[in-house]
Amino acid sequence: MANVTLTINGKEVTVPAGTSVLDAARGAGFFIPTLCHDPNNPGYGGCRICVVNIKGARALVASCVTEAANGMVVETESPDVVEARKTIIDLLLANHPADCLTCDKNGDCRLQDYAYLYDVRKSSFTGEKHNYPIDDSNPYIRRDLNKCVLCGRCVRTCEQVEDRQVINFAYRGFNTKVAPAMDTSLAESACVSCARCVVVCPVGALTYQNLAGKARTYEIRKEQVTCTFCEAGCQFD
Ligand code: FES
Incomplete structure (x- = not known):
């Protein structure tokens, strides 16, 4: 396969043709935040937190869905990139509970990490917030x-479970949410409780029921267990 050579933050980087700018940058040791990107699924380009500056482009581009090309000059932390990321975080926090201290995902939440990293202490926007049960x-x-945060990682992961596709985006605009068909509860849906969606959720929207209010991620010791859901005896950490 042919290679392409581009420049990222002043460093010359050579990657196989077809590599995303995100993977090229990460492979070269540069940090780019992501929310919707899932390495086990094709690029999605929904959250835009991964934007970078490409010299000559008319606007910032999502690095997860942009292929690296010969001669490309990329900046991953230029002032306009940082400003865009701050605005995205600001908008996400505008409709997000400010309960990090008591959230099960505290310490293991990408939105929390990025808010800290880009110094967005609270949202500058005020308006209606969701109040879902x-x-x-x-x-x-x-x-x-x-x-x-409607990143859709759970939706795309659920699609990979054979014969399932239990959850998807429902409604429109402010009312958009991820839900099973007919907006039922999970118990009423065809969910097989594989919990892949919990694993890929970057925030506290999907968590383990048995840990709710009992432990944060950094308080958990991982042990290998055998799943008893079916006869297969799958092993999990
Ligand atoms: Fe690239 Fe979401 S991580 S758009």
Whole structure:
């Protein structure tokens, strides 16, 4: 496969053709934040937190869905990039509960990490916030859609579970949310409780039911267990 050579933050980088700017930059040791990007799924380009500056481009581009090209000159932390990321975080926080201290995802939340990193202490926007009831109908998965950033990682992961596709985007505009068909609870849906969606959720919208209010990620010790959901005996950490 042919290679392409580009310049990222002044460093010459050579990657196989077809590599995204995001992967090229990360491979070269540069940090780019991501919310919707999932390495196990094709590029999505929904959240725009991964924007970078490409010399000659008319606007900032999402690095996760932009292929690296010969001669490209990329900046990952230029002032306009930082300003754009701050605005995205600001907008996300405008409709997000300010309960990090008591959130099960505290310390393991990308939105929290990025807000800290880009020094967005609180949203500068005021307006209506969602007030969805928490869906704790499933014995394993807890859904708090008030914390959802609509990155769609759960939707695309659920699509990979054979014969499922249980959840998808529903409604429009401010009312957009991720839900099972007919906006039922998880317990009423065809969800098989594989919890892949919990694993990929970058924020506190999807968490483990049995840990709710009991432990944050950094308080958990991982052990290998055998799943008893079916006869296969799958091992998980
Ligand atoms: Fe690239 Fe979301 S991570 S648009």
